[in-house]
Amino acid sequence: xxxxxxxxxxxxxxxxxxxxxxxxxxxxxxxxxxxxxxxxxxxxxxxxxxxxxxxxxxxxxxxxxxxxxxxxxxxxxxxxxxxxxxxxxxxxxxxxxxxxxxxxxxxxxxxxxxxxxxxxxxxxxxxxxxxxxxxxxxxxxxxxxxxxxxxxxxxxxxxxxxxxxxxxxxxxxxxxxxxxxxxxxxxxxxxxxxxxxxxxxxxxxxxxxxxxx
Amino acid sequence: xxxxxxxxxxxxxxxxxxxxxxxxxxxxxxxxxxxxxxxxxxxxxxxxxxxxxxxxxxxxxxxxxxxxxxxxxxxxxxxxxxxxxxxxxxxxxxxxxxxxxxxxxxxxxxxxxxxxxxxxxxxxxxxxxxxxxxxxxxxxxxxxxxxxxxxxxxxxxxxxxxxxxxxxxxxxxxxxxxxxxxxxxxxxxxxxxxxxxxxxxxxxxxxxxxxxx
Numbered sequence: 001x002x003x004x005x006x007x008x009x010x011x012x013x014x015x016x017x018x019x020x021x022x023x024x025x026x027x028x029x030x031x032x033x034x035x036x037x038x039x040x041x042x043x044x045x046x047x048x049x050x051x052x053x054x055x056x057x058x059x060x061x062x063x064x065x066x067x068x069x070x071x072x073x074x075x076x077x078x079x080x081x082x083x084x085x086x087x088x089x090x091x092x093x094x095x096x097x098x099x100x101x102x103x104x105x106x107x108x109x110x111x112x113x114x115x116x117x118x119x120x121x122x123x124x125x126x127x128x129x130x131x132x133x134x135x136x137x138x139x140x141x142x143x144x145x146x147x148x149x150x151x152x153x154x155x156x157x158x159x160x161x162x163x164x165x166x167x168x169x170x171x172x173x174x175x176x177x178x179x180x181x182x183x184x185x186x187x188x189x190x191x192x193x194x195x196x197x198x199x200x201x202x203x204x205x206x207x208x209x210x211x212x213x
Numbered sequence: 214x215x216x217x218x219x220x221x222x223x224x225x226x227x228x229x230x231x232x233x234x235x236x237x238x239x240x241x242x243x244x245x246x247x248x249x250x251x252x253x254x255x256x257x258x259x260x261x262x263x264x265x266x267x268x269x270x271x272x273x274x275x276x277x278x279x280x281x282x283x284x285x286x287x288x289x290x291x292x293x294x295x296x297x298x299x300x301x302x303x304x305x306x307x308x309x310x311x312x313x314x315x316x317x318x319x320x321x322x323x324x325x326x327x328x329x330x331x332x333x334x335x336x337x338x339x340x341x342x343x344x345x346x347x348x349x350x351x352x353x354x355x356x357x358x359x360x361x362x363x364x365x366x367x368x369x370x371x372x373x374x375x376x377x378x379x380x381x382x383x384x385x386x387x388x389x390x391x392x393x394x395x396x397x398x399x400x401x402x403x404x405x406x407x408x409x410x411x412x413x414x415x416x417x418x419x420x421x422x423x424x425x426x
Binding site for chain 1: 225226228229230232233254256291292293294296298306307308310311312314315316317318320321322323361362385386388392394396397403404405407408409410411412413414415416417418419420421422423
């Protein structure tokens, strides 16, 4: 079993996929699955799956397969999904509203407790019952409610000042949809970037190079 | 210089970031940049940047730095951003509408030409001037307009049947926001997955393990 610091980013990146897959298996009534069957259905090798699981002490017995519910619960525990962390959303434009409306935060270890936008025109509107506040409300709100994570759905130009403010308010984790590179200034922050345009450009590259082949 | 098949996924994954960064440099009036300065500002080593660029034949002269505009144009060419590819959006719910409204498709090598939803309640509504059609319109539309890429913003349960239909219609590239694993059935398709919930769970993991340290 490895310590958290020894586990590679690629192993960590596969954990949510294992978790999702195990949820699906449980929903379709599968009680037990062999590592061979799991590997076939996930498009990974059985040895890779065993190596990944061994980082966390391994689950199940050789030749006996995995208990789906048990393994799912273990994944949820490793991912921290059972301990809700308070989150706020910064930016209530198209993307921010979609993220707030679409995501099942509770199932993923978060509780959305506040929404903020610099545009006062949104003020008073609600998403999932949560009223949209202005950026001026950010400091008093955070001082009282102590969120630890912020979802950044704001334009890149506005991001640096807001991140500075949030860091001072004790928010040190970011789900970042903006293109502001938080790690350059705050290397210790927990950051997950969702760079949608990078993904779309990568697809453009793949298409271009399929055509050439 | 390597062929497209020899270039690793991690190099390809960095290309959009180079491109974005060069656009910013150009917007702020920077004409020339050394690989050292570029590496410092991007948080990569100068040697990694040189290695990445060498995959495409290398750009610029040793000790002389890169011409920003020239390098940006070269990246755009490599990424295929200058040859617009026709794309359709499947699913006009919260996420689909946000993606359609938010993304600057033209700047990323795509042209959004059609939007479809299984819910006829959306029928007749428009996003960016594009009318939302029903799934029944998909076959006639594709037969005439020949899109090559589909953006999947639909529930996972609906994805397999739609992907089967799209593949038959000649659409073989997917920007996939659903959790349906297209590659298991169609290993030859061009796929870029945006798994937002995976990213959020990974952040949950990082926060949990920061607290432990």
